[in-house]
Amino acid sequence: MRLFNAWEMGQDQTKQQIEKGLHLYQSNQTEKALQVWMRVLEKSADPAGRFRVLGCLITAHAEMGRYKDMLKFAVVQIDTARELEDPNYLTEGYLNLARSNEKLCEFQKTISYCKTCLNMQGTTVSPQLNGQDYEKALFFPCKAAELVNDYGAGWSLKYRAMSQYHMAVAYRKLGRLADAMDCCEESMKIALQHGDRPLQALCLLCFADIHRSRRDVQTAFPRYDSAMSIMTEIGNRLGQIQVLLGVAKCWMIQKELDKALESIEKAQELAEGLGNKLGLLKLHCLCERIYRTKGQQRELRDHVVKFHECVEEMELYCGMCGESIGEKNNQLQALPCSHFFHLKCLQTNGTRGCPNCRRLSVKPGYV
Numbered sequence: 001m002r003l004f005n006a007w008e009m010g011q012d013q014t015k016q017q018i019e020k021g022l023h024l025y026q027s028n029q030t031e032k033a034l035q036v037w038m039r040v041l042e043k044s045a046d047p048a049g050r051f052r053v054l055g056c057l058i059t060a061h062a063e064m065g066r067y068k069d070m071l072k073f074a075v076v077q078i079d080t081a082r083e084l085e086d087p088n089y090l091t092e093g094y095l096n097l098a099r100s101n102e103k104l105c106e107f108q109k110t111i112s113y114c115k116t117c118l119n120m121q122g123t124t125v126s127p128q129l130n131g132q133d134y135e136k137a138l139f140f141p142c143k144a145a146e147l148v149n150d151y152g153a154g155w156s157l158k159y160r161a162m163s164q165y166h167m168a169v170a171y172r173k174l175g176r177l178a179d180a181m182d183c184c185e186e187s188m189k190i191a192l193q194h195g196d197r198p199l200q201a202l203c204l205l206c207f208a209d210i211h212r213s214r215r216d217v218q219t220a221f222p223r224y225d226s227a228m229s230i231m232t233e234i235g236n237r238l239g240q241i242q243v244l245l246g247v248a249k250c251w252m253i254q255k256e257l258d259k260a261l262e263s264i265e266k267a268q269e270l271a272e273g274l275g276n277k278l279g280l281l282k283l284h285c286l287c288e289r290i291y292r293t294k295g296q297q298r299e300l301r302d303h304v305v306k307f308h309e310c311v312e313e314m315e316l317y318c319g320m321c322g323e324s325i326g327e328k329n330n331q332l333q334a335l336p337c338s339h340f341f342h343l344k345c346l347q348t349n350g351t352r353g354c355p356n357c358r359r360l361s362v363k364p365g366y367v
Contacts (some may be wrong), residue, residue, distance in 0.1 A: 014040055014049030021056060028194055029329040034060060051080045051089055058096050062103060063158065065197035065234035071100035084316050091117050105237045105274050160189035161199055168206050172213055180210050201230035201239055208246055224250070241267045241279040248286055264290075281310035319355050320345035 017040045018061035025033035037060075040053045054077040061070040064194045073257050080094035098113035171180035184206045184228040191199035208223035224247050231239040244267035251260035271279035284307040291300040311317055316325045324333065331343040335354050 004356055011046045011049060014044040014046045014108075018049065018053050018056065019044075021053075025060060026055075030060065030064070030195060041080070047080055047084050048089075051077060051084065051093075054080060055092070055096065058100070061367075062099065063194070063196055063198070065201075065230075065236075067100065067103040067235055069101060071097075074100040104235055107275060112189060114269070115126060137199065157190045157194065158196070158199075161187045164190075165199065165202055165206065168203075168210075172206065172210050175213075177210055177213055181207070184210065197230055197234055198236065201227050201234070201236065204230070205239065205243055205246065208243075212250055212253070216254055217253055220250055221247070237270050238276060238279070241270050241274075241276060243287065244270070245279070245282055252286070252290065257294060261287070277310050277314050281307060281316070284310060318342045318345055 017036055020038070021033040021036035023173070023364065024030075025035060034057070037053050037056050043203055044050050044053070055071050055196045057073045058070050058077065061067070071349065077096055078090070079302070080095035081089040094116045098110045099115065101107075101109040101113065156184035164183045168183035168187060170179045171177070171183060184203050188200065188203040188207075191203055192197075204223050208227060211217070211220035211223065224243050228243045229241060231237075239269065244263045248263040248267070249255070250261040251263060260262040270276070271283065284303045287303040288300060288307060290295075293304060317323060318325055319339050320341050323342070325340070325342075332340055333343045333346050335337050335341075339354050341355075346367060
């Protein structure tokens with residue numbers, strides 16, 4: 001009986017210390033929270049408690065941009081999950097391994113771990129589209145911000161910060177630059193308060209893009225430099241591609257086409273290393289514009305062909321009219337079967353099923 005009580009005491013102490021760490025973390029005392037959680041990890045004999053505290057450490061290191069440490073704790077967590085022999089713990093552990101490798105741009109490993117999760121749970125994947133329906137892109141972060149305002153008094157500020165950042169991106173693409181700047185400034189303020197390095201880098205990139213949209217490239221350049229510095233520090237290679245493409249667009253505004261090509265070449269090296277087809281599509285599109293301006297027809301044709309190869313590989317075209325998706329701002333609509341189309345094509349076609357796979361349900365999904 002005394003052993004049983006001691007075990008229960010250990011569980012209670014573990015739970016109390018985890019909650020203490022969460023309170024510190026939500027109060028922006030990140031390092032103290034990490035110290036509390038590390039003590040729990042060292043001293044707790046409760047596998048379920050260790051699993052939970054590892055989840056806290058994984059999330060905290062992800063938000064600070066310490067992705068290698070995030071992966072280290074994810075590996076320990078999957079070992080703990082195996083010890084517990086519970087499929088729910090194993091699923092969460094593999095998902096955290098996938099998240100960790102995704103942050104480090106190890107996408108093959110990410111896909112492998114995600115497939116393991118799906119096989120364990122028997123669920124299905126719903127793909128996301130990086131198209132150009134800016135009004136819809138704005139709707140979702142606005143809705144998130146509305147939820148935070150209405151119900152999120154006790155929630156972490158990270159929800160507000162991320163919703164404001166995504167609103168800023170959508171506002172910029174809609175040309176509402178003042179609104180974009182306001183949202184990005186609020187997001188950056190929270191990111192600085194919480195030491196959220198990944199979000200700081202994204203905000204700096206967004207600030208640079210806003211200034212570039214205003215054609216104020218002299219203000220944009222140093223912000224791109226700052227964003228690149230943080231993204232290099234935390235290992236965000238996808239973000240580095242975005243920065244390099246933004247810098248290239250600035251050089252194009254200044255008619256410095258050779259410098260633009262130098263930046264694109266660096267982005268291409270990263271994109272090919274990662275297998276980032278969307279990045280490759282964007283840089284081929286930029287190269288097409290540059291070589292068209294320079295009148296270099298052979299290079300122009302080469303990049304036009306490569307652009308359309310990327311479109312085909314990513315299936316970034318409307319299944320009805322066949323036009324490319326992503327080159328301009330169009331309203332898009334996805335069906336439950338995951339095929340997507342121009343909204344106007346769906347409305348004018350009048351079909352009762354998906355034109356691609358002929359499924360009967362045409363209840364709209366979300367892109």
